[in-house]
Amino acid sequence: MSIIPTKKQWNRWALPSKITFVSFGGSVVSIIFTIxxxxYQPESSTNIQSKIKELSNIQSALVTLNDYVGNQKDSLTYISKQKEAIEEEKNRVEKALQIDTSKLDALLEYQLAQQKKDIWLELFxxxxxxxxxxxIVTFVAxxxxxxxxxxxxxET
Known part of the structure; x- marks a missing residue:
């Protein structure tokens, strides 16, 4: 499984998913830039204590990034579970009601529209x-x- 999506995957993604991916990439680039x-700043004298503090700040930034990635992973898992639940619900509704598929599709489109509204909020x-x-990382740095x-x- 690759972090960077293929062109086919990218084309199948909804706009909120693309925006989330781009914002994640921007966050990673800004954290790497800050680190x-x-x-790599030139120093006039090496100070072990300042190096330890720098490493602590870097570690803190990496923990923050790790938390962010974990939250994104949880969000994607949640969305995947919602999608599966909707598909299961679709199957149950088809069996229970035996109604015209066009009416069922209209009902599911309504549910998906509601879900898309929720996704926009989550992505924002x-x-x-x-x-x-x-x-915050840039400010602290x-x-x-x-x-x-x-x-x-x-000192000088």
Whole structure:
């Protein structure tokens, strides 16, 4: 199973799923960028304590990213279970009512429309959480960098 979808998978995805994937990618890139800024900055003197603090901040950022990925995984699992439940419900309704398939399709389209409304809300919340977590990591990294710069200027 690949993290990057194939073109066929991408074309089958709904727009909210595509937006979620893109926002997830943006969050990952911003976290990697922040981490790279913390790691690859030229230093005038190596300080073990500052390195330990940097590594702790990186670890914290990775924990945040891991939580975000876990939440996305849970969200996708939930959506998959909902889809399966709707399909099972469709089969039960067909058997129980023996009604015209066009009426049944109309009923299921209504249910799917309701589900799509819920998905938009969930995707908006997921996107907001991703942007918020990236902003927090960037803010913390900037504060840490400013503090380190002030500490270095005080030492010299």
């Amino acid at each position: 790279s800024l913390l790691i 919340i997921s996107f907001f959480i991703g942007v918020l977590s990236s902003s 900037t504060k840490f960098q400013k503090k380190r710069t002030i500490d270095e200027s005080i």
